[in-house]
Amino acid sequence: MLKDITLGQYFPGDTVVHRLDPRTKLILTILYIVLLFIAKSYVSYGLVFLFLVICIALSRIRLKAILSGLKPLVVLILITAILNLFYTRGERLLVSFWRIRIYWEGVRTAAVMALRIMMLITGTLLLTYTTSPLQLTDGMEKLMNPLKKLHVPVHELSMMMSIALRFIPTLIEETDKIMNAQKARGAEFDTGNLIQKAKAMLPLLVPLFISAFRRADELATAMESRCYHGGEGRTKMKVLKMAGRDWIALGCGAALLVLTILLRRLGL
Amino acid sequence: MTPLIETKKLTHVYSAGTPFEHVAVEDVDFSASRGEFIGIIGHTGSGKSTFVQHLNGLLKPTSGSVLVEGEEIFSSPGRIRQVRSKVGLVFQYPEYQLFEETVRADIAYGPKNMKLDKEEIERRVLEAADFVGLEPELLDKSPFDLSGGQKRRAAIAGVIAMRPDVLILDEPTAGLDPRGREEIIYNIRRYHAAVNGTVIYITHSMEDIARFATRLVVFSKGHIALDGPPAQVFRHVEELERIGLTVPSVAKVMSILKQRGLPVEDGVYTVDRAVEVLLGLKGGVAGA
Numbered sequence A: 001m002l003k004d005i006t007l008g009q010y011f012p013g014d015t016v017v018h019r020l021d022p023r024t025k026l027i028l029t030i031l032y033i034v035l036l037f038i039a040k041s042y043v044s045y046g047l048v049f050l051f052l053v054i055c056i057a058l059s060r061i062r063l064k065a066i067l068s069g070l071k072p073l074v075v076l077i078l079i080t081a082i083l084n085l086f087y088t089r090g091e092r093l094l095v096s097f098w099r100i101r102i103y104w105e106g107v108r109t110a111a112v113m114a115l116r117i118m119m120l121i122t123g124t125l126l127l128t129y130t131t132s133p134l135q136l137t138d139g140m141e142k143l144m145n146p147l148k149k150l151h152v153p154v155h156e157l158s159m160m161m162s163i164a165l166r167f168i169p170t171l172i173e174e175t176d177k178i179m180n181a182q183k184a185r186g187a188e189f190d191t192g193n194l195i196q197k198a199k200a201m202l203p204l205l206v207p208l209f210i211s212a213f214r215r216a217d218e219l220a221t222a223m224e225s226r227c228y229h230g231g232e233g234r235t236k237m238k239v240l241k242m243a244g245r246d247w248i249a250l251g252c253g254a255a256l257l258v259l260t261i262l263l264r265r266l267g268l
Numbered sequence B: 001m002t003p004l005i006e007t008k009k010l011t012h013v014y015s016a017g018t019p020f021e022h023v024a025v026e027d028v029d030f031s032a033s034r035g036e037f038i039g040i041i042g043h044t045g046s047g048k049s050t051f052v053q054h055l056n057g058l059l060k061p062t063s064g065s066v067l068v069e070g071e072e073i074f075s076s077p078g079r080i081r082q083v084r085s086k087v088g089l090v091f092q093y094p095e096y097q098l099f100e101e102t103v104r105a106d107i108a109y110g111p112k113n114m115k116l117d118k119e120e121i122e123r124r125v126l127e128a129a130d131f132v133g134l135e136p137e138l139l140d141k142s143p144f145d146l147s148g149g150q151k152r153r154a155a156i157a158g159v160i161a162m163r164p165d166v167l168i169l170d171e172p173t174a175g176l177d178p179r180g181r182e183e184i185i186y187n188i189r190r191y192h193a194a195v196n197g198t199v200i201y202i203t204h205s206m207e208d209i210a211r212f213a214t215r216l217v218v219f220s221k222g223h224i225a226l227d228g229p230p231a232q233v234f235r236h237v238e239e240l241e242r243i244g245l246t247v248p249s250v251a252k253v254m255s256i257l258k259q260r261g262l263p264v265e266d267g268v269y270t271v272d273r274a275v276e277v278l279l280g281l282k283g284g285v286a287g288a
């Protein structure tokens, strides 16, 4: 069933990681991605990896959840690794067979790239697993606040994002329903060639779009009748507040960044 | 005679093996023959919609089987196509499935998928439109320009046009005003009288269905709680109320009279019959 797709799924919990301010988590995630690209040596990679492992352990997210989040990207990771394996030239030739040459450097790059992608995804998964979509958009809105000076519609963007997130499950459910209704009238969505398949989507897409527009219209009316008029002067039910743990977490992140840069300088 | 449609020990579990696991239908044995007009009633969430989506193979049973004319519906991929045209299912709020440019084209969608020829399709479209009471001049309009009740009827026509032996309607009057409701019920009864098929009509309103169903099937928590002709089902006023259904007031009054010791018969659920019974009683008392 379509419903089983998980999209930025949130696992509610009450750990330190869950309770961190979304802004802290967003900043740390960005920092973490930067670290992944700065790191050059085994030592610095090990350091970043350790950071990730500690975060996962603290969040009590099960390994199974992370693996299932990585699964859809296995192909991408494999392709990247294979391309790197075959196309990296180096000095230490390992295998030479027909026109294929595999160098030690290729193996190394492939492994590093695969690891880097997996760590990248795991880190962002950790963010969405431990932060509810609402908190996430709230955090982004707050972080991007300075951009308001440049007339970026920060509030509107974040409102759009939270509405979109809220309606993903609804739309998936709706798609399921319409698909079933058309199947009851003899529609077949998975047979025929590409053109036939595309044509078969029409009875699904037309009702889906119509219902999405209807919902949008209804939602707009509902929001306006409750006096929504944009972000100006709007207060929050849950005001974001940086706590001691947030500053500690950010401090750790900053220390890690300095350390990695130093290691890189030392050529480690 | 083999029943037209039958389920054996049908069980459906949603999201099996996850924390969201939910048994929606459990061990349901059900069968229907030609000519029956079956009302399925039950509280919201009692598994009615889940149950009927098995009858044309939209859902696969977790365990148990579904047979149409004595043959398992999942026996081969070709079989399921055949079953979809034999067992027509009108979903709740069916107007949300309309998509074509004209009502005519939309009603023709089902017959077209059955690969019928042009003339036959046209014939069926006209016939189906007539069954649901859509005027022919509406056929060339866009379905999105129709009124709510008309849209609903056009969508029902889209299923009727496949001439199913079993027509299943999932709460076909939900969200309509009383007049739209009466029209739909009138048309479905007319359809049932005209074809020698089976109609299965899901509702959670007893007053509606009691008037014309030949048989009532009461769902409760994924099981069939009661099954029989209306007069028999309405003998169980207390059980129906325990399940959380609103019993027709007449049935309730008669059951209370009986409890108070009046010798009235069981299972009276229409006003006319109640009047007869009570007048008979009065005559009897006066005569004594």
Ligand SMILES: Nc1ncnc2c1ncn2[C@@H]1O[C@H](COP(=O)(O)OP(=O)(O)O)[C@@H](O)[C@H]1O
Pocket: B014, B015, B022, B023, B024, B042, B043, B044, B045, B046, B047, B048, B049, B050, B051
């Ligand atoms: N697609 C689904 N996924 C998970 N649970 C579902 C799904 N559809 C229905 N259910 C659950 O199954 C139960 C029966 O639902 P349904 O068959 O729709 O009942 P009814 O039509 O009698 O109101 C309900 O508890 C409902 O929450």
Ligand SMILES: [Mg+2]
Pocket: B045, B048, B049, B050, B092, B170
């Ligand atoms: Mg239902």
